Amino acid sequence: MGNKPNGRHYFAEGITNRGYISLLPNMMSEWERTYVLIGGPGTGKSTMIKMIGLDLLDRGYEVDFLRSAWDPDSMAGVLIRRFNWAILDQYEIAPLHWRAPGVIERFIDFSRYCNQGKLEQQRLGILELEEKIKHGQQKIGEILAEEFGERIRERFYLKAEGGRPWLPKLYASNLFKEAKGPWSKAQDALKKIQKSAVQSFFLHGISTEGWLNLAPYFLTDYDQIRFDGEEAHEAMEWVLKEAEQLGQVIDIVLHPLYPDEILGIVFPERKLTIWQGDPEHLGDQGLGRPFSNDLREALLGTQKLRDKLKSMYTKTVDFDQVDSMKTDLLSSALRDMDPKNL
8 A cells, every 4th residue: 555644734723813714614615525523522523533534544545634723632623635525523613604515414413422311410511611611712812813913014915906816715703703903904804815726724723832833743744945034925925826827736824823924835746845934933933922921821711611611521421332433434434435436
C-alpha cells in the first residue's frame, strides 16, 4: 500500500474578532455524504470521530481531522476529501444553517445510549449550564472584538476594488451579539466576499493556554517560501490570484483573529507552501501578544463549565453500546468508499 499517509489537522471554524466564523458551508458544497453525530458533550462523539479517523488512516486513506474551535484538543469532525465524505459532531460546530442541498446526511443520536432516567434527573442542571456556557462564549466574543477590533493591515485590503473573490464566503453565527465599531464593517465585508472553489481553513485555535499552533505539524513535509514585512500581504495576494488562474489546487490558511487576512497559501499537489514569516513563530503572524486577564478568565471559566456539563452526560452513557455502534459506523463508512458502490 506504500507509505502510510499523514492525517491533516486544522480548524474549519474559528473564534475571531467578528464572532464565530464557519468555513464548513464552503467545504460542504463539494461533499456527497455526511454523518452528523447528535448528543451532549461527554457522550463519546469526539472520541468516536478520532478513532474512526485513525482507523481509516491505518487503512491508507488520506484523512483530514477537523478540530473543535471551542476545545482544540477535541475532534469536531473527520473528512475524506477524495470521497467527499465526512463525520461531524453537531455539538462542536455552528448550528445546522449550513446544511447543503444534495448532501446525503445520516443523523446518529447518541442520547439513545444514555440512561434516560439519570438524564432527566440532571435536566435542569444541564439547561442551566448550557445557558452559562452560551453566556461565556458570548463574553469571549465581546472581549476579542474589543481587544482585537482594529487592524492596521486592513488598509492593504481596502485597495482592491470589488473585494477578493478568491477568498471564501465567511459564515458568522449568531452566538455573539452585535457590537459597535469594526463589527458593522465586518458585516458589510461579509456581503462582498464571493464564494470560491479554493478551500480555506484555520491552523490556530484559541485555548486557555494561549494559541494552539498546528502550522508546524501541518507543514512538516512541505517546502516553504516565506515572505516578511508588510509587503508580504500584497505579494501573497498576487501569488494567490496568479496560482488560481493557472488552475492549481490551493488551500489557504486564514488568520484566526482577522479572517480577511491570509497567513499561508498551500499547494498540496506540489508539496509547497508560501507563508507569512515563520510558521513556528506566533509573533510573525501577529499572535505574539499575551492574552489579557479578562480573556484568559473568560476562557478558563467557559472551559470549566464545558467540563462540568461533559461530566454530567458521561455518567449516564452506556459506552459498550457506543463501542458497538462505532463498528457499525466504520463498516458503513468503508461501504461508502468502496469503488464498487460509487
